[in-house]
Amino acid sequence: MPWLVWTAPWALLGLVAVPVLVAIYWLRFRYRPVPVSTLLFWRDVPELREAGIRWERLHLPLLFFLELLVILLLVGAALGLHVLMPDRSRPLIVILDDSLSMQAGQPSARQQAEQALRELLRQHRFAAVRLLLAGPTPQWLGHAVQDVREVESLLRHWQCLEPTAALDRALATAREWGGREALLLVLTDAPPEVADAQASFQWWAFGSAQTNLAITHAVRTATPERDRMVLEVANFSTETQSTTLSLRWADNVLQSTPLTLLPGESQTLHYTVPAQASVIEASLPQDALEWDNRVWLVHHTKPTVRVHVEVSQARLRSALEKALQAAGQTVFDRSEPHVLITDNPARRPTETTWLVQLVLEKEGEAFTGPFLLDQQHPLCEGLSLLDVIWGSRRDRLEGIPIITVADIPLVTETVHGWERRHLRLRLIPELTTWPRSPDWPIFWANLVHWRRSEFPGPATVHARLGDVLRMRSGRHTDTSSGESFVRCRFPDGREERFVVRNRQAFVPLRQLGVHEILVGEQTWLVAVNMSNRAESDLRSRASGRWGQWHNEEILRQDYRDLTWVFLLAALAVLLLHGWLAHRSGSSS
Amino acid sequence: MRVAWSAIVQRGEQEGCRYRWRLLRRSPAGQSDRYLTSAPGSSLEFREHRDYQPGDDLRYLDWNASARSDRLLVKVFEQEVHPQLELVLDASRSMDLAGSEKGPAALGLASLLAAAALASGFACRAWILRETCQPLGSLSASPSEWVFEGFTGRVSGAQVLLHEAPPWRPRSVRVLLSDLFWPEDPVAVLAQLSWQAAWVVIVQVVARADVAPSLRGQVRLVDVETGRVREVLVNEAMLRRYRDAWTQHQEQWQRACRQVGASFVQVVAEEFIRDWTPWPLLHSEVLQPSYD
Numbered sequence: 073m074p075w076l077v078w079t080a081p082w083a084l085l086g087l088v089a090v091p092v093l094v095a096i097y098w099l100r101f102r103y104r105p106v107p108v109s110t111l112l113f114w115r116d117v118p119e120l121r122e123a124g125i126r127w128e129r130l131h132l133p134l135l136f137f138l139e140l141l142v143i144l145l146l147v148g149a150a151l152g153l154h155v156l157m158p159d160r161s162r163p164l165i166v167i168l169d170d171s172l173s174m175q176a177g178q179p180s181a182r183q184q185a186e187q188a189l190r191e192l193l194r195q196h197r198f199a200a201v202r203l204l205l206a207g208p209t210p211q212w213l214g215h216a217v218q219d220v221r222e223v224e225s226l227l228r229h230w231q232c233l234e235p236t237a238a239l240d241r242a243l244a245t246a247r248e249w250g251g252r253e254a255l256l257l258v259l260t261d262a263p264p265e266v267a268d269a270q271a272s273f274q275w276w277a278f279g280s281a282q283t284n285l286a287i288t289h290a291v292r293t294a295t296p297e298r299d300r301m302v303l304e305v306a307n308f309s310t311e312t313q314s315t316t317l318s319l320r321w322a323d324n325v326l327q328s329t330p331l332t333l334l335p336g337e338s339q340t341l342h343y344t345v346p347a348q349a350s351v352i353e354a355s356l357p358q359d360a361l362e363w364d365n366r367v368w369l370v371h372h373t374k375p376t377v378r379v380h381v382e383v384s385q386a387r388l389r390s391a392l393e394k395a396l397q398a399a400g401q402t403v404f405d406r407s408e409p410h411v412l413i414t415d416n417p418a419r420r421p422t423e424t425t426w427l428v429q430l431v432l433e434k435e436g437e438a439f440t441g442p443f444l445l446d447q448q449h450p451l452c453e454g455l456s457l458l459d460v461i462w463g464s465r466r467d468r469l470e471g472i473p474i475i476t477v478a479d480i481p482l483v484t485e486t487v488h489g490w491e492r493r494h495l496r497l498r499l500i501p502e503l504t505t506w507p508r509s510p511d512w513p514i515f516w517a518n519l520v521h522w523r524r525s526e527f528p529g530p531a532t533v534h535a536r537l538g539d540v541l542r543m544r545s546g547r548h549t550d551t552s553s554g555e556s557f558v559r560c561r562f563p564d565g566r567e568e569r570f571v572v573r574n575r576q577a578f579v580p581l582r583q584l585g586v587h588e589i590l591v592g593e594q595t596w597l598v599a600v601n602m603s604n605r606a607e608s609d610l611r612s613r614a615s616g617r618w619g620q621w622h623n624e625e626i627l628r629q630d631y632r633d634l635t636w637v638f639l640l641a642a643l644a645v646l647l648l649h650g651w652l653a654h655r656s657g658s659s660s
Numbered sequence: 661m662r663v664a665w666s667a668i669v670q671r672g673e674q675e676g677c678r679y680r681w682r683l684l685r686r687s688p689a690g691q692s693d694r695y696l697t698s699a700p701g702s703s704l705e706f707r708e709h710r711d712y713q714p715g716d717d718l719r720y721l722d723w724n725a726s727a728r729s730d731r732l733l734v735k736v737f738e739q740e741v742h743p744q745l746e747l748v749l750d751a752s753r754s755m756d757l758a759g760s761e762k763g764p765a766a767l768g769l770a771s772l773l774a775a776a777a778l779a780s781g782f783a784c785r786a787w788i789l790r791e792t793c794q795p796l797g798s799l800s801a802s803p804s805e806w807v808f809e810g811f812t813g814r815v816s817g818a819q820v821l822l823h824e825a826p827p828w829r830p831r832s833v834r835v836l837l838s839d840l841f842w843p844e845d846p847v848a849v850l851a852q853l854s855w856q857a858a859w860v861v862i863v864q865v866v867a868r869a870d871v872a873p874s875l876r877g878q879v880r881l882v883d884v885e886t887g888r889v890r891e892v893l894v895n896e897a898m899l900r901r902y903r904d905a906w907t908q909h910q911e912q913w914q915r916a917c918r919q920v921g922a923s924f925v926q927v928v929a930e931e932f933i934r935d936w937t938p939w940p941l942l943h944s945e946v947l948q949p950s951y952d
Contacts (some may be wrong), residue, residue, distance in 0.1 A: 100877065101878050103878050103879065103880040103891055104877065104878065104879050104880065105879070105880045105882055106759050106875060106880065106881055106882065107757060107759070107882045107884045108757070108869070108870075108873070108881050108882065108883060108884065109754040109762070109839055109866075109867065109869075109870050109883075109884065109885070110754055110839075110841035110883060110885065111843050111881060111883045111886075111888060111890050112841050112842075112905070112909065113841060113902050113905040113906050113909065114881055114890055114892060114902060114905075115905065116901040116902075116904065117890075117892045117894070117898045117901050117902060118892070118893075118898075119890050119891060119892055175922070253740075300663070475928045516805045606944050
């Protein structure tokens with residue numbers, strides 16, 4: 073990279089003014105020999121060579137040199153000179169590991185990292201500092217700041233409550249934002265998986281290998297009489313550990329299970345608990361990481377989906393009923409069903425009933441694929457339609473296609489209002505093998521699951537820390553203000569309202585424990601747990617610094633436009649020139 | 661003599677025949693070789709009273725008349741003049757300044773004055789002033805007989821006059837044609853010149869470039885007489901200094917002339933050459949047109 077470049081080399085033509093100036097001065101200031109009768113009367117006229125008046129001899133050439141300098145400076149300005157020089161420090165992007173494991177240890181890795189960052193900012197001055205929280209998804213922490221105090225205030229939001237830290241995604245985000253100029257610093261508790269050779273990159277780890285036992289998995293399944301629980305406890309250490317797993321319901325200890333775990337061993341424990349125990353808390357004694365020692369499991373039964381099938385073909389109806397029964401938590405009920413499946417084109421259900429209209433055709437073609445599936449659609453989850461023969465006509469079918477073959481829609485969807493959906497499914501039963509394929513029950517199970525997910529209530533009652541809970545609200549949650557809210561009471565007792573839009577609200581889950589979701593008079597319990605083996609496993613945590621910045625890397629090498637310097641210097645020289653010329657005239 | 665110089669001398673001689681020396685008149689005694697000048701002199705013939713001027717000989721103060729008039733008055737006597745003109749021409753290099761008419765004017769004036777003197781009935785002898793003061797021709801020789809070899813002198817004429825004054829005839833009229841660009845004290849020069857002289861006329865021949873130089877910028881001044889060089893920046897301020905020095909020099913000579921009773925006439929060469937009319941000499945009543 074050259075240290076000096078110019079953008080307008082044609083401006084060198086301006087140097088033509090130099091010989092012109094020289095010629096002017098030569099013609100004007102050459103010594104013209106003049107014969108005189110006597111020098112008698114010129115005695116009082118100072119001779120230029122005489123001492124004491126040397127400045128008079130000099131100031132004329134000085135004016136010449138000043139004018140020459142002005143020409144050169146103006147040419148330099150016109151050239152658009154850019155010089156490569158250290159401009160200022162480069163921007164710094166600090167990627168903060170926001171996972172729970174940063175809280176392990178005393179002092180914790182987070183505290184050590186914060187102190188190290190503070191010292192770094194004290195020693196070096198960066199053009200800007202921007203903080204990027206590395207959780208499951210990267211999240212910028214405020215805007216770029218320059219003041220260390222602003223950084224301090226931003227660091228208060230670095231709470232290390234995320235279940236995992238996607239550092240690779242955070243690095244990609246940082247590089248995209250910072251480009252080649254930005255310096256990257258990762259503050260975490262584990263060494264890098266692959267040493268990054270980039271000069272502008274540093275990886276600082278402040279973790280330490282520690283013994284930790286964790287509940288890494290917890291499931292509660294509800295039945296009408298009793299609930300079953302499955303818990304997995306892991307020993308993340310190099311030694312055999314003994315501990316006790318306790319189950320509590322309210323203030324009652326339901327069960328305590330002594331455990332002895334070999335190094336790296338995981339044990340799965342099965343329990344049966346009363347169905348009326350709305351919240352069961354399982355816990356281990358306190359160790360290096362507190363958050364993975366407790367889980368909460370709430371009692372929850374899936375709501376039943378009412379389905380009514382009105383299909384004249386017995387074989388097809390039978391296949392439908394078998395598939396729907398296999399989906400589970402479904403009942404066949406003709407009064408106010410949630411889903412009506414019919415081959416009657418004139419059938420119009422009530423407002424909340426989803427209509428699945430079977431368009432049974434007599435003549436058509438048998439298609440073997442390939443079938444195009446809208447993979448984002450809930451009905452297509454897990455579908456492949458491989459080796460399926462689908463008989464259909466080629467004419468159009470109303471609605472948005474979900475499954476097509478070539479340009480022929482086979483399954484379409486039309487939405488009526490917020491709650492009522494109208495699905496059309498065309499087929500020629502005699503030419504179609506789909507009801508005999510594994511994709512048949514999958515499709516109908518997807519339909520049941522989809523319909524159930526549209527019931528009021530939380531999308532799940534067991535969430536992971538950091539998730540955003542989708543909450544479906546019912547039809548009668550409007551408040552007097554015209555807006556609908558869902559209230560959430562967090563485990564620390566704080567309550568917050570979330571606006572309902574499109575009959576759903578989203579509640580960020582930032583605390584471990586049981587959340588109460590209140591919609592009108594209804595209350596749902598949602599347990600938030602931290603179950604992540606990678607975060608609980610502190611054996612690979614270590615301290616160290618990888619990568620190094622040199623001063624020249626901290627300083628940004630940048631081409632700086634020198635035009636203003638040249639213009640400013642030319643102006644200064646012109647002012648000096650004017651002052652000297654004025655002084656010469658005054659002294660004369 | 662160079663052809664050019666001879667032509668000038670001839671022209672001067674022709675022009676000189678049109679003029680007479682005005683200052684000369686026959687003495688009342690009627691002696692043929694006695695003339696009186698209009699200037700005050702030292703003869704016994706009283707002429708008039710006039711106001712005392714600095715430089716006047718205190719011996720000529722008329723105390724009685726001064727007491728009566730309450731003014732200092734000096735007695736002016738007629739000057740007795742021997743009818744011979746000693747014409748001294750400064751032939752230094754400065755008298756022939758390149759680019760000016762100084763040389764031709766000086767030589768022409770000398771010829772003119774000599775011819776006028778001869779026409780006035782005077783004997784005339786011309787002297788050339790170079791490193792020495794040498795006669796230019798024989799006594800009463802006409803200017804056309806002069807052997808003039810140009811303005812080549814390299815020394816100050818004042819020094820020559822002070823150290824080696826020629827044998828001028830006592831009570832003669834002495835005319836010095838020079839630019840007077842001499843550093844010496846004019847009083848001493850004039851004292852030497854006016855010693856036993858009936859009258860002294862100083863004709864300063866200068867070029868217009870001497871009176872008002874039109875120089876600007878950086879110039880290398882070359883003294884044509886000495887060859888010395890002086891590099892100066894000429895601007896209005898420097899020209900003002902030149903004019904001050906010039907005026908001071910002129911005043912010195914005029915004062916010295918008054919002191920010794922000499923007449924001082926300045927002739928600008930270019931103005932004289934234009935029509936060959938010696939207006940300054942006519943105005944100062946040194947010459948008068950011939951009415952013959």
